[in-house]
Amino acid sequence: MTATQLIEKATKTINVFIADPLSDDGIFPLRQETELDLNIIVDTGLAPEQLIARIADVDVLLVRSQTTVTREVIEAAKNLKLIGRAGVGVDNIDLNAATEHGIIVVNAPDGNTNSAAEHTIAMMTSLARFIPQAFNTLKNGKWDRKSYVGVELKNKTLGVIGMGRIGAEVAYRAKGQRMDVIAYDPFLTEERAKELGITKGTVDEVCAAADFVTVHTPLLPETRNIINKERFAIMKDGVRIINCARGGIINEDDLYDAIVEGKVAGAALDVFVQEPATDHKLLTLPQVIATPHLGASTVEAQESVAVDVSNDIIKFFKTGTVTNPVNMPSIPKEKLAEVEPFFALAEKLGKFLIQVTEESIKQLNISYAGEVANFDVRPLTANAIKGLLSTNHGSHVNDVNARYLAERIGIQINEHKTTTAKGFTNLITVEIVTETETHTVAGTLLNGLGARIVKVEGFVVDVIPNGNLLYIKNQDKPGSIGRVATKLAEKDINIATMQVGRDQIGGSAVMMLVVDNEVTTEDLIFVAQLENIDEVKAITL
Numbered sequence: 072m073t074a075t076q077l078i079e080k081a082t083k084t085i086n087v088f089i090a091d092p093l094s095d096d097g098i099f100p101l102r103q104e105t106e107l108d109l110n111i112i113v114d115t116g117l118a119p120e121q122l123i124a125r126i127a128d129v130d131v132l133l134v135r136s137q138t139t140v141t142r143e144v145i146e147a148a149k150n151l152k153l154i155g156r157a158g159v160g161v162d163n164i165d166l167n168a169a170t171e172h173g174i175i176v177v178n179a180p181d182g183n184t185n186s187a188a189e190h191t192i193a194m195m196t197s198l199a200r201f202i203p204q205a206f207n208t209l210k211n212g213k214w215d216r217k218s219y220v221g222v223e224l225k226n227k228t229l230g231v232i233g234m235g236r237i238g239a240e241v242a243y244r245a246k247g248q249r250m251d252v253i254a255y256d257p258f259l260t261e262e263r264a265k266e267l268g269i270t271k272g273t274v275d276e277v278c279a280a281a282d283f284v285t286v287h288t289p290l291l292p293e294t295r296n297i298i299n300k301e302r303f304a305i306m307k308d309g310v311r312i313i314n315c316a317r318g319g320i321i322n323e324d325d326l327y328d329a330i331v332e333g334k335v336a337g338a339a340l341d342v343f344v345q346e347p348a349t350d351h352k353l354l355t356l357p358q359v360i361a362t363p364h365l366g367a368s369t370v371e372a373q374e375s376v377a378v379d380v381s382n383d384i385i386k387f388f389k390t391g392t393v394t395n396p397v398n399m400p401s402i403p404k405e406k407l408a409e410v411e412p413f414f415a416l417a418e419k420l421g422k423f424l425i426q427v428t429e430e431s432i433k434q435l436n437i438s439y440a441g442e443v444a445n446f447d448v449r450p451l452t453a454n455a456i457k458g459l460l461s462t463n464h465g466s467h468v469n470d471v472n473a474r475y476l477a478e479r480i481g482i483q484i485n486e487h488k489t490t491t492a493k494g495f496t497n498l499i500t501v502e503i504v505t506e507t508e509t510h511t512v513a514g515t516l517l518n519g520l521g522a523r524i525v526k527v528e529g530f531v532v533d534v535i536p537n538g539n540l541l542y543i544k545n546q547d548k549p550g551s552i553g554r555v556a557t558k559l560a561e562k563d564i565n566i567a568t569m570q571v572g573r574d575q576i577g578g579s580a581v582m583m584l585v586v587d588n589e590v591t592t593e594d595l596i597f598v599a600q601l602e603n604i605d606e607v608k609a610i611t612l
């Protein structure tokens with residue numbers, strides 16, 4: 072986002088639409104914000120078509136898990152810049168559609184971890200001791216002690232699929248119940264497992280070893296139905312299942328069958344494929360206990376997640392960055408600060424290159440040399456792409472969708488890092504490859520002097536990347552420079568600075584002129600017709 076775009080965002084009224092019930096205390100940061108002109112609209116429980124009808128001038132949409140933010144909603148939201156999810160799972164948001172439209176999605180990944188872990192443990196304990204069933208019987212006036220003989224947790228094995236924030240908290244608490252824990256997570260290392268005092272296994276090993284299986288992954292194509300009839304088959308007879316993550320991670324039909332067949336002793340479910348799930352066949356089974364997606368429903372969690380997204384909304388409109396992005400690289404503030412000074416340079420290099428070719432680009436190669444190579448350069452690549460796509464996409468291309476848009480139009484992006492910068496402290500070289508051409512431009516940040524273009528097509532130059540440039544390829548013959556200068560003077564075009572470079576005496580050469588006026592196509596044709604001139608391009612940076 073450019074400074075102008077930020078100022079524009081900050082000075083106009085920002086419509087924040089809250090579509091699901093959020094903690095009042097949690098959205099306090101939004102209500103007390105004075106620098107931004109925030110117009111907070113709360114309208115919950117809308118049907119999809121009602122939301123679509125309300126969303127045209129909304130800048131920020133805030134949801135929990137009830138509202139489904141579909142592609143249709145996103146496409147109707149012509150002003151939408153940010154979707155805030157007061158919670159963890161973003162499976163109710165069409166992330167692809169948001170990314171395509173350059174809409175940033177933020178969530179609140181930490182705020183409800185504790186509540187979800189506590190709920191999981193409560194569900195596991197209730198399942199082991201038939202607490203809901205016994206309570207129901209008692210409420211109905213029956214003192215039944217025989218039907219509800221449970222099992223202890225102590226010395227049982229808890230199998231955890233997904234050892235992220237919640238999975239790890241559940242494992243920690245299960246250890247407190249003196250359970251053994253075996254877990255699978257693609258990112259679980261032996262060291263981390265050791266640190267948590269648990270065993271690391273494959274999904275099958277976890278399923279085979281566990282007396283209780285709990286899932287704590289997001290709902291992704293890879294995790295959908297990860298617990299299915301094949302996995303039930305390798306579990307112990309009498310295993311108990313807990314799902315406080317997302318409906319669909321456990322195949323509901325297979326779970327139903329496994330309970331009816333007696334393989335699974337019981338299940339505790341907080342989540343369902345289709346919610347609300349008031350009329351679900353699993354709820355007809357006495358071995359199933361359930362809550363209506365209450366994992367995060369505590370005063371503390373609701374306040375915490377709403378505060379986190381509220382703060383990210385404010386941060387976004389003040390600084391253009393966020394703390395918890397879902398659809399763009401998440402880079403800590405101090406890491407972002409390292410590369411921020413290079414943003415404009417990277418964007419200008421991309422902008423330069425798009426103006427030297429008329430062909431469609433197949434490949435974008437970006438090389439980072441010197442100190443910059445030590446940094447997280449993903450935002451720089453995004454800025455170079457923003458520059459490259461700026462002529463076609465204008466302000467619609469941003470950090471969120473830059474890479475996506477480039478890849479969608481078939482541009483392959485390659486990043487390369489090297490510590491040697493050939494005489495410069497930092498050097499960013501951007502190359503574009505088309506069917507028949509390759510063009511390169513390189514730039515650096517000079518200490519105290521700002522950005523410079525230092526190489527064009529391999530020729531050494533020293534140009535401030537600002538304003539109107541004329542990029543001329545010519546043959547290194549006497550009189551070429553003079554003729555160009557005279558021709559521009561005839562057209563009343565004033566030359567501010569001029570740089571020349573050549574590969575060898577009498578060989579190929581380039582001229583880079585910074586001119587005070589915009590250069591028209593007619594002016595270009597004029598210059599191109601001069602003797603020994605091979606190519607002329609006007610570039611605006």
Ligand SMILES: NC(=O)C1=CN([C@@H]2O[C@H](COP(=O)(O)OP(=O)(O)OC[C@H]3O[C@@H](n4cnc5c(N)ncnc54)[C@H](O)[C@@H]3O)[C@@H](O)[C@H]2O)C=CC1
Nearest residue numbers: 159160187233234235236237256287288289315316366367
């Ligand atoms: N019931 C409720 O109210 C709540 C439900 N949730 C659900 O719990 C999920 C987990 O939340 P967090 O622990 O905070 O997220 P997290 O992102 O910290 O952890 C998720 C873990 O799942 C792992 N994972 C991803 N693919 C996997 C696979 N194929 N197999 C095994 N592990 C895999 C990841 O590596 C990561 O460690 C959320 O995505 C959300 O859907 C979260 C909060 C409340």
Ligand SMILES: O=C(O)CCC(=O)C(=O)O
Nearest residue numbers: 135136158159160367368
């Ligand atoms: O209470 C909610 O908003 C649901 C929480 C949840 O499922 C999540 O954070 O992923």
